[in-house]
Amino acid sequence: METFFNILLSGILLGGIYSLVSIGLNLIFGVVRIVNFAQGEFVMLAMYATYFCTTHLGINPYLAVFLVAPLMFLFGLAVQRTVLQPLQNEPMMQIFATFGLLILFENSMLALTRGEAYSLSGGYSSVAISLFGLKASGVRVVVFFAATGIALALMLFLQRTMPGKAIRAVIQDRQAARLMGINVERTYLLTFGLGTALAGVAGALLAPIYTLSPYIGENFILAAFAVVVLGGLGSVPGAYFGGLIVGLIESFAGFYIDPALKQAIWFIIFVAVLVVRPSGLMGQIGAEEVGLREQS
């Protein structure tokens, strides 16, 4: 029984990682309607930035997040303004552009690191929590609570603030939103910046968990896309609970069936959800189509 609860806990904590990485991607996917292949690389860049802050500037990785996230926000604004906005009416070209960014970021980091793997060792990454026979990594618990906090804060932002309401309006119908006086381009800019900053938070909090390599972003992005589609486009609770569902499925399938098959199993569920409910578990019905129709 203890093993069962440990698997449950590790699934929830893994879900926290997926949620954290997916929330920013979901925001960009749901609002700007860009399949941002470079989102994993934003996470990777943030991990390296955190590594740099910690090892060279002596900043605690959990304080570095307050430096890395704003920097990533600015970086996201720059990418949206200079690369993606000029391609706004060419969605296919935007996808290719994000793929180009993926290669660019990966190779730039390869050139800088020569492929050497880096790790943030020391106190933070080695803290393990043990309670009533349940065991967990301290840094993963932090990630889970951060993902929960961010999901709640983002929901409040979207529900209670004017920029948040503008974002929700654009999610529903960008043309109608424009007619209501919303500056759609500025909303895109804000959303992309926000999505990139969330990747920054994810990178900073995940840096103590993993061995850093220029390709690490790819390890997250496949699962993150599945979470986004499973949870529902543009839905913050969808990304959060979608992440938890994928984490739990992966953990239980890995233990009770076969670790080598765990991804295949959650992709079967992912495809099944797509067939039955294309808008995702918590997405607004029809939202998966609205943004992709011809709009300007």
Add this chain to the structure above:
Amino acid sequence: MKRILSSRLAIAAFAISASASLAWGQTDTLRIAVINPFSGPMALYGDEVARGYQLAIDEANAKGGVAGRKIELLRGDASSPPQGIAAVEKLASQDKVEVFTGTYISAVSNAASDAALRYNRIYWDTNALAGDLTERGLPNFIRSGPYASSFAEVSATATKELLAPALKKDLKDIKVWIEHEDSIFGSSIAKLQKELLEKMGAKVVGLGAHNFRSIDLADSILRAKATEPDVWIETGYVPDGSLLLRTMRDQGFKPPAIMMVGTGDTFETLDALGAEYLEGVAVVGYPRPDQTEAYGPGAAAFLAAYKKKYDRDPIAPQGMTAYVGMQMLIEAIAAAGGTDMEKVRAAAAKMDKPLKSYASGFGAKFDANFQNTRAFPTVVQWQSGKVVTVYPKDAAQSHVRLVNLPRK
């Protein structure tokens, strides 16, 4: 006028005779090319292998070269099979390379050696591990270093001769969990480990496969933990190996002995886990220069030469295996009197040096598929943040003792 003409004729005749003394396509230096990744994520080890070659070539050139010619090392950058083929074609046709060597990525070695055969060039591999490279019987392919089976074999014998006694148990009472990444590299080694360990009498309580790109391996660790193994053996790459060890620590899984195979003996693992946690972890890897001179004659000289030339300690142990491989290649070329494919193969077939002849502890005796049957990895153990050779016993320095076994 007549004198000018005759002197020009003399120069021309000299030039013709000089070039005639070299076979078609040769340059005055003997060009050997190394095919390895020199850019991208695997460049670190590609460079290290090339450094090993260069040291052996410097040694040979200091003694006058080989077959009357100085040796020059050229680089062919390849991280994928198509790049390997392109590099060989360019180096063979434009740069007049006569012999190819490399390549620690088996897939690249496979494609590049095939391409080298089209130019009738020897492909002398020192660092690729896949068994099928020699088993396919390519007529230009020779491997001087250990391969996957050697790693599986040493991990099994070390479990019997090193770990079981340290745990004060008979091998038949030892429970082993074998974990591996799920590509052909990890799977083939794990399969052979299981066969060998069961044959020796150990109880293999589980065989776990994982994807090396996984971002969570708690399931793999919890499965192993449930079987309460005495020895946990893992074959994989650096990121998944580090993640597995971190997860073990978080999950409170403390097998009495941990043995990593292939990776886990570099600063990358030390950075990820720290010296305290790694204390006592054993790693099956390429031989390292800290072994005894009786086991690896010339190991200390290799280390000194490396430090002198590159002003640092070796980054990874692959370099010494590459260095020894290049020494064997130069010996084979000397015995063959040149680089003709058939003659070098014939010379290699005649090589018969016992174990402990080279700095890595290797001997030289090639089987029918031209796999060196006297090349084996060694076992090191993490001790106070450093890796120390502990097995075979005669490779370990006399003052070296096993530490933290069983693990606390």
